[in-house]
Amino acid sequence: MPYTRAAPAPPSRPGHASPPVLAPAPASPAPTAANAPEPLPAVEPPAPERLPNGDPMLATRVRPPRPPAAAFLPRDRLLGRLDAAALRPVTLVNGPAGAGKTLLVADWLARGHLPGPAAWLTLEPSDNQPGTFWAYVREALQTGVAGLPAEVGAPARAEHVEPSLLLRLAAWINALPRPPVLVLDECEHLDNLRLAEQLHDLVRHTAGRLRLVLVGRSEPLLPLHRYRAAGELAEIRAGELALDRAETAAVLERHGLRVGPAAVEAVHHALSGWTAGVRLLALAAQDAEDPEGYLGRIDAGPTALSDFLLAEVLRTQPAPTQDLLLRCSILGRVHPDLADALTGRRDGRRILDRLHQDNAFTDALPDGWYRLHPMFAGILRLHLRAAAPERVDELRVRAAHWLAGQGQYRAALDHAAEAGAWALAARLLVDECALGELLAGRDATRLCALFARMPATEHSPAAELVRAAVHLTRDEAASALTILEHVEPLLPAERTPLQLAAVLVRTGAARLLGSAALADRAARRIEELEHRVPADLLERHPELLALMAADLGSTLLWHGRLDEAGRALERAARAPLSPATARLRHDALCRLALIDHLRGRPGRAERRVREADEEADRSSLPPDSRTEVRDLVLAATALERDEPAEARAALHRAAAGCAPGHDPVVTLGTGVVRAGLLLAQGRPDSALRLLDETRRHGLADRASDWSRERLAVTACAAHLAAGRPGAALAALDDVPVRAPDSLVVAARARLAAGRDEQDTLAGLRALREDPAVGSATRTRALLLLAQAEAERDGPGSARLLAEALAAAEPERLCRPFRESAPWVRRRLRGLPHVAAAHGWLPADLRPPARDPVPERSADAAPVPEAGAPVEPLTGREREILLCAARLLSTQEIAEELYVSPNTVKTHLKSVNRKLRTANRRDAVRTATRLRLLDAP
Numbered sequence: 001m002p003y004t005r006a007a008p009a010p011p012s013r014p015g016h017a018s019p020p021v022l023a024p025a026p027a028s029p030a031p032t033a034a035n036a037p038e039p040l041p042a043v044e045p046p047a048p049e050r051l052p053n054g055d056p057m058l059a060t061r062v063r064p065p066r067p068p069a070a071a072f073l074p075r076d077r078l079l080g081r082l083d084a085a086a087l088r089p090v091t092l093v094n095g096p097a098g099a100g101k102t103l104l105v106a107d108w109l110a111r112g113h114l115p116g117p118a119a120w121l122t123l124e125p126s127d128n129q130p131g132t133f134w135a136y137v138r139e140a141l142q143t144g145v146a147g148l149p150a151e152v153g154a155p156a157r158a159e160h161v162e163p164s165l166l167l168r169l170a171a172w173i174n175a176l177p178r179p180p181v182l183v184l185d186e187c188e189h190l191d192n193l194r195l196a197e198q199l200h201d202l203v204r205h206t207a208g209r210l211r212l213v214l215v216g217r218s219e220p221l222l223p224l225h226r227y228r229a230a231g232e233l234a235e236i237r238a239g240e241l242a243l244d245r246a247e248t249a250a251v252l253e254r255h256g257l258r259v260g261p262a263a264v265e266a267v268h269h270a271l272s273g274w275t276a277g278v279r280l281l282a283l284a285a286q287d288a289e290d291p292e293g294y295l296g297r298i299d300a301g302p303t304a305l306s307d308f309l310l311a312e313v314l315r316t317q318p319a320p321t322q323d324l325l326l327r328c329s330i331l332g333r334v335h336p337d338l339a340d341a342l343t344g345r346r347d348g349r350r351i352l353d354r355l356h357q358d359n360a361f362t363d364a365l366p367d368g369w370y371r372l373h374p375m376f377a378g379i380l381r382l383h384l385r386a387a388a389p390e391r392v393d394e395l396r397v398r399a400a401h402w403l404a405g406q407g408q409y410r411a412a413l414d415h416a417a418e419a420g421a422w423a424l425a426a427r428l429l430v431d432e433c434a435l436g437e438l439l440a441g442r443d444a445t446r447l448c449a450l451f452a453r454m455p456a457t458e459h460s461p462a463a464e465l466v467r468a469a470v471h472l473t474r475d476e477a478a479s480a481l482t483i484l485e486h487v488e489p490l491l492p493a494e495r496t497p498l499q500l501a502a503v504l505v506r507t508g509a510a511r512l513l514g515s516a517a518l519a520d521r522a523a524r525r526i527e528e529l530e531h532r533v534p535a536d537l538l539e540r541h542p543e544l545l546a547l548m549a550a551d552l553g554s555t556l557l558w559h560g561r562l563d564e565a566g567r568a569l570e571r572a573a574r575a576p577l578s579p580a581t582a583r584l585r586h587d588a589l590c591r592l593a594l595i596d597h598l599r600g601r602p603g604r605a606e607r608r609v610r611e612a613d614e615e616a617d618r619s620s621l622p623p624d625s626r627t628e629v630r631d632l633v634l635a636a637t638a639l640e641r642d643e644p645a646e647a648r649a650a651l652h653r654a655a656a657g658c659a660p661g662h663d664p665v666v667t668l669g670t671g672v673v674r675a676g677l678l679l680a681q682g683r684p685d686s687a688l689r690l691l692d693e694t695r696r697h698g699l700a701d702r703a704s705d706w707s708r709e710r711l712a713v714t715a716c717a718a719h720l721a722a723g724r725p726g727a728a729l730a731a732l733d734d735v736p737v738r739a740p741d742s743l744v745v746a747a748r749a750r751l752a753a754g755r756d757e758q759d760t761l762a763g764l765r766a767l768r769e770d771p772a773v774g775s776a777t778r779t780r781a782l783l784l785l786a787q788a789e790a791e792r793d794g795p796g797s798a799r800l801l802a803e804a805l806a807a808a809e810p811e812r813l814c815r816p817f818r819e820s821a822p823w824v825r826r827r828l829r830g831l832p833h834v835a836a837a838h839g840w841l842p843a844d845l846r847p848p849a850r851d852p853v854p855e856r857s858a859d860a861a862p863v864p865e866a867g868a869p870v871e872p873l874t875g876r877e878r879e880i881l882l883c884a885a886r887l888l889s890t891q892e893i894a895e896e897l898y899v900s901p902n903t904v905k906t907h908l909k910s911v912n913r914k915l916r917t918a919n920r921r922d923a924v925r926t927a928t929r930l931r932l933l934d935a936p
Contacts, residue, residue, distance in 0.1 A: 060333055061122045062140040064106035064183070065363040065371070068356050071254050071279070073247060075104055078236065082108045085234030086115050086181060089203055090227050091213045095238040098276020101215045102185050104241070109183070115211055116178030119144030122185045128192050131155035131442060131620060134165065135579065137182070145180045148172060153618030156582030158442050160622035166198060170205035179209045187216035196221035242273025255282035263295040283358065287316045321351050325372070329380035330395050333371050341402040342395055393419035404428055422454045426462035431497045433533065435504055436543040438469050441580030448473050461487055465501040472505065475662045477512035480505055496532045500544065503529065507551035514664040514702040519555035522548070546575035546584045554591060558665050560706025560739070562595050582619030586612045587627040594633050594669070600741055600774025601918065602637040603811040609633055628654040632669045639676050640776055642814035642842065647677055667698040668707050672714050684722040691715050705736050713742040716749050725752035740773050744780045751788060761788055771912045779808040779816045787823055798831055805838045807916050812840050821845060871914050873932060880907045881927055884920045
């Protein structure tokens with residue numbers, strides 16, 4: 001609806017003018033949320049540049065505005081000041097609104113003598129959080145300076161940035177050949193003390209290499225007094241920014257006003273060199289019958305004058321310009337075609353360009369966008385709300401439709417929510433396939449808070465799916481499923497984004513409830529839908545499939561389907577790195593580490609955790625947002641090494657970040673590891689009580705066969721520690737025992753009870769020979785075989801014990817020997833040469849040094865060097881290992897040696913068994929260390 005000004009009587013005194021009274025003119029049909037006007041097709045807007053974080057609007061914030069060619073007055077005296085200031089680490093350009101700060105610094109970047117490449121960032125109030133601020137600084141440096149390595153990382157959470165990221169950023173800046181300039185415009189928005197401290201740290205760590213230019217209305221929270229005392233601060237304040245008389249006259253002349261010294265003096269005296277005031281006054285005087293007399297009567301104070309001048313600028317504009325300015329005042333930035341969408345006309349580009357050339361508080365931004373001066377836009381919004389408040393929401397909805405059509409869904413979503421158009425806001429989120437951003441990612445907290453305001457009366461399909469996702473963020477899986485069951489039958493089959501959103505909710509609920517049925521159903525739907533999603537959407541939102549894969553993997557892990565879980569978690573862990581996937585990748589890596597631990601490979605598990613930590617540091621994940629699974633794995637690994645203090649500390653960290661019962665895998669794992677700690681302390685009955693509590697309270701309604709197996713096997717170990725083999729076997733009644741480590745505990749119970757000895761030993765031998773069995777499980781199996789051999793005076797006991805020690809040594813797995821401490825201690829007293837080769841064992845398990853060294857028993861085989869092969873490698877095995885060292889694939893090795901791929905695999909399994917390694921890479925490393933690949 002165009003707006004025209006009702007013509008009031010001219011004010012008697014310029015300083016006491018009334019604000020314009022706006023009245024609605026005949027309107028075009030108003031759009032609705034369901035039938036909003038499309039952008040006018042006359043001019044196709046340029047596609048905004050997409051920066052690495054996927055925010056196309058950011059391109060207008062990381063480049064300086066362009067000073068208008070005609071009306072802008074270059075400030076050569078201040079350009080020279082900035083040239084000199086750039087020799088110092090920090091420059092402060094500080095003055096009131098309209099002092100010309102931004103255009104001065106932008107002109108300096110274009111024409112000055114800079115020490116190095118320059119980066120620009122215009123700040124907004126929403127940047128006042130460390131993660132958001134440093135993510136935008138990173139993009140500004142990447143745009144203006146270029147060459148920022150990916151290893152520096154990017155924050156994954158709006159509220160946090162890791163100190164290590166700032167150190168890596170400082171190191172990169174210090175390595176640049178020339179000092180970069182970083183301009184932060186509108187830095188008055190930064191009032192976060194922690195953020196100011198981080199910015200100070202960057203200045204300190206770059207030791208003068210970074211040239212920081214702070215442009216704003218107020219002083220930043222940085223320690224300016226220290227910079228002054230150290231001679232590291234240059235300042236351009238309001239007094240220097242003020243126009244002198246000659247510059248005042250030049251501004252008037254650039255607006256076509258050639259007036260005498262008296263009028264110039266009157267303007268300069270009244271405005272004290274206020275740049276914006278002189279510009280606005282010149283615009284108002286252009287339409288006066290006697291411009292010189294008009295200017296000579298100025299005598300109002302600054303506040304009243306600014307309101308008057310703004311009103312006068314609006315009054316002097318043609319009706320179409322007034323209409324455009326009022327409508328566009330709801331926007332921070334406006335594109336000409338967006339202006340056309342709001343006005344229903346096609347003159348947006350011409351009007352905005354003229355306003356910019358006239359220097360009428362409209363700045364040209366990169367990529368064809370414009371920005372109304374915030375002070376000017378604020379007054380315009382007041383006029384708009386006073387004249388037609390009912391149209392504000394309609395304009396926001398129009399803006400949301402246009403922005404969404406240009407791929408700027410974040411800005412569109414904000415406008416829709418501000419207008420209360422919740423069906424549109426939810427549809428924008430779902431259609432963009434961005435529902436995962438609400439569940440994970442840097443903006444998750446804000447999006448959750450935004451949609452928490454959505455009224456319960458909004459029942460569109462997209463709104464219901466978003467509401468279900470909000471329930472998931474509160475660990476309310478049952479509520480989310482209730483909504484899903486109601487809305488899913490109503491979803492059109494052809495609307496892939498809606499169907500994917502439903503699958504996302506289902507996988508999240510499956511993880512929280514530990515439901516394999518929900519997970520399997522979701523997995524089938526993902527396979528059906530994935531190929532229907534446009535590739536560009538998946539590229540913009542890698543968190544979508546990563547989140548589904550992570551939830552599926554966690555659910556399958558809960559049911560002990562480790563191979564399937566591992567494949568799903570690998571997909572999540574290898575998703576493209578972005579702020580939205582950082583925590584997902586970290587969590588997936590830690591759950592893969594848990595699978596490694598469950599397979600008896602604590603060393604590999606620990607390496608996975610280190611990889612996850614390095615990635616979390618690069619992504620600036622705060623410690624309290626990292627998965628509890630990380631510390632759970634570290635606790636279990638410490639327990640295997642018989643390090644109870646480290647295990648307790650890791651469990652304490654895990655418990656501090658764990659909401660009770662929110663993740664069944666964590667609940668179960670915490671109970672089992674805590675019980676293991678109690679067993680290490682010699683308190684088996686306390687361990688049994690804890691396991692019973694975990695079963696009855698933590699997992700009462702979410703038990704799986706796998707969870708029952710883990711609890712039963714741990715209870716079995718507790719009964720064995722208490723000397724109750726019958727009760728140990730009873731603990732395994734009616735419980736499936738499938739995992740290799742569980743089979744070892746069950747075998748130990750049967751041997752202790754004198755049951756099925758031959759079958760049990762056969763099973764242990766099979767585990768010993770299986771290359772897929774991890775070192776911890778193999779060590780326990782070997783110890784049981786060695787004990788059984790010793791009890792019947794067999795000849796292989798010493799060899800088996802030596803093999804167990806060799807299997808445990810690389811990862812210092814002391815716990816299996818502690819579990820068999822009395823027998824191990826007695827046996828090693830008779831084998832001091834074996835004990836001497838393994839000084840990593842706890843002292844109480846090894847014979848004291850004063851004991852005489854008996855002769856080696858007849859059954860004791862020579863003890864090989866730690867890590868040496870149990871048996872010599874054959875010639876063919878050595879050939880295959882040499883090929884593997886050249887990084888040839890199995891097929892390539894087969895072709896080179898003229899054998900089948902299956903033969904290669906068989907020989908590699910034999911090599912891994914002999915070298916006690918888990919894969920070809922470890923085998924090559926071990927063989928190289930032992931010089932097995934050297935030329936004979």
